[in-house]
Amino acid sequence: MLVPFAEISNRFTDFEHTAWRLESRKQYATDLESPRFAAFRETGRLPDQPGHHAWVANVLRQLDQGKTFGRVRILDEPLTDNQRFLLASSLESPEDIRVLTRSKAKGLELPDEDVWIFDSKTIARLVFDDQDRTLGVEITENAAEVLRVCQIRDAARHFAVPAREFAAALPSEA
Template sequence: MADVVSFAQVTDLFRAFEHTAWRLETRRGYASDRKSPKWARWLNGEAVETDPDSAWLRNVREQTREGKRFERVRLVDDPPTDGQLFLLASGQGNVQAGEDIRNMYRADAERLRLPDFDFWLFDSRVVVKFHFDADDVTLGVEVIDEPAQVLAACQARDAAWHHAVRTAEFQRRVRSTV
């Protein structure tokens, strides 16, 4: 494994990028979600769409006001896992803050041969690849600027973005099958 650093060591990228911060989310759930107070509220049937005071949403609003884009594609199983249903429910707050979040079924991602790992792609120049343990805990990230790997991430982004569905539409589709 290449050099892995803590996620905290790359958070400056979420302000320093010039044009686009794009993410592929492939996990069936995230330990950080399950440990959050929002998860407990969601399990109790409470609305979790908005959390306007979160540092993440404040930064998204700030960056998108400057004309930058936050985009992500989330892979979803059929049927969705609890972790994926939570992200569908809570994702609307991110969308309201300015993120463009889209979703696609895992089977479609596999047909497209998308990567099976999470990453952020900044300005089509830097990839931040996540490393997780078996319990979905983030172990750290790998910062990659090697051209072939960045190109592969750009190609994955383009394919995923073309086939993914906006969150609101995807939520309607999921609700109709659950």
């Protein structure tokens, strides 16, 4: 059953030890429509963000409680504009964000899906429309599906490189 993303927002504070996401889309409408993305496209740099964004503040609170927050982003070669924006944002994030190229992810047979897994027991699969807008989330605790996503997480994390390391290896744009 599809539920609005807002209905799972409590999971980002209520999880016990681990929140992890696989991101595989080339772009996200929420980014493309944001003033921050527009500024990034214009200047090639992220604009200053006064104070802590609510997401970052929550991640920091969870990390202070000994929990882990992480994700693996699958990026194309060359990166899309949105992926360059996400990579730049990754460098500011307190999350453990790692990167895999799409070719490497395909070689590992990782799926093209966006999914959160909480505490290795609850999955929230994001569903998108053709314009890259989030339609909602499918929640499951089905043991076989949880095991599948745990295996995906383990493979993705093992072969991904930290976002900072990936960014440093990119050729500079003159």
